[in-house]
Amino acid sequence: MRWFEPLLFPFSLLYDAATSLRNYLFDIGHKKSINFDIPTIVVGNLSLGGTGKTPFTEFLIRMLADDFKVATLSRGYGRKTSGFFLANDSSDANQLGDEPFQIFGKFKDKISVAVGEDRVMAIPQIIAERPETEVVLLDDAFQHRYVKGDLNIMLTTFQRPFFEDRVVPLGTLREAKGGASRADIIIVTKCPDALDKITKATYHRKIRNYNQRAKIFFVGLKYGQLQNVLDDQLPIPQNFVLVSGIANDQLFKKEVEKLYQVPFHFSYSDHHHYKVEDVKEIVYKCNEVEDSGILTTEKDAVKLKASIFRDYLAEIPIFAMPVEINMDIEDANFIKESILQIIKEKGYSE
The missing domain is CATH 3.40.50 (Rossmann fold)
Incomplete structure (x- = not known):
């Protein structure tokens, strides 16, 4: 105890x-x-x-x-909006929350993605706006x-x-x-x-x-092939600064370390809201290590893609490691x- x-x-x-x-x-x-x-x-x-x-x-x-015709509905934890919101092509993680935005980015051509604290009210709203559901x-x-x-x-x-x-x-x-x-x-x-x-x-x-x-x-x-987050032309580096903001990142870290060198790990709390200061610190660590980049989760990648960080991350290779149920x-x-x-x-x- x-x-x-x-x-x-x-x-x-x-x-x-x-x-x-x-x-x-x-x-x-x-x-x-x-x-x-x-x-x-x-x-x-x-x-x-x-x-x-x-x-x-x-x-x-x-x-x-x-x-x-599938629709997903969640509370949208960590979003900066409130009430019912149905994802569209101009939506971002601030409007939806990181996990619904991740799902929307992957499946938006196949499904509807909605968020709303009151699911009893949200389900009829989904049906009203997407009656084919x-x-x-x-x-x-x-x-x-x-x-x-x-x-x-x-x-x-x-x-x-x-x-x-x-x-x-x-x-x-x-x-x-x-x-x-x-x-x-x-x-x-x-x-x-x-x-x-x-x-x-x-x-x-x-x-x-x-x-x-x-x-x-x-x-x-099961973990998939690395996906380039910002620039498809950048090669996979030899070393990765690991960045994770999930509830339990030890399995993720263990999997990455099987394949790549990880000189440093930024481990944030679940649903972490990244700030410019965070990104500056991450980039500083990357610049300390030769031939290095950022490796993160899909959930964190959708937030690091925000326009506010583009100038800081423009020349840093950023990859996400997708994960699926096996x-x-x-x-x-x-x-x-x-x-x-x-x-x-x-x-x-x-």
Whole structure:
């Protein structure tokens, strides 16, 4: 036990009591959940972040977007706007938030991307502006119980599974572990390669203490080819100053260090708002190392591309390392079939 944990215990107890009361009011129907006619798929977690929600949302987009008109809806954490906003060609990360903007940049020709704190109001607005929409993916909405999703997918990491975590501020949980009971599918993310059957069985048994019915899957991450952020003509350097502003960057750093020399790492908090001073410091470190550039995450890359930084980064090679969900084909097919069944039941078809 850390020496300061007794000081945090009362705050954790109060937070747990408040969220438990809120969930109880939803459970007994005192607070109302709305189920929409349009199919709604909830992707979320119990923890504050870092479980791989964005790669998994992108995984679902790739799964569905060729056959259906898909819209994603999230709160748009970290954006400088408020209320409902539907992405368009002039949108940026300040309007959408970094993760929705990342998704829009990748899939804007295939899907609609919307942000809005009040999902109950936002879903009808999506339908009004994009009446062709056939399925809505609710990103980071596991605690947003005013919308009753047709399929609730909960993510938890292999490194810090929810059943070994605690409610904030003692841990990272936004609500008690029992909240996992609402999930229809539980996915253990960021699993190591060749995960053995004994470890899977242990996780399975511990998850079953909180949810007896959900299907449980184990997935890893796969990293793609480096993508040039600003100038496609610049070659890949030998050394990289690593820049990350994500909830847990250790796996990202470990993967990069397998392939490249990393003389320095700027590790910022999740959803970090980059300032000119940050960029100047990063560039200074790059200039200290011969044949070096910047390597960052896709989420951070969308912010470093902002026009305010262009003059400082004009001659610095900047690359992003994309990441995707790595899931067994049979498990992926089960999820797809579950979603297709919901779409069919609600009167939508391919």
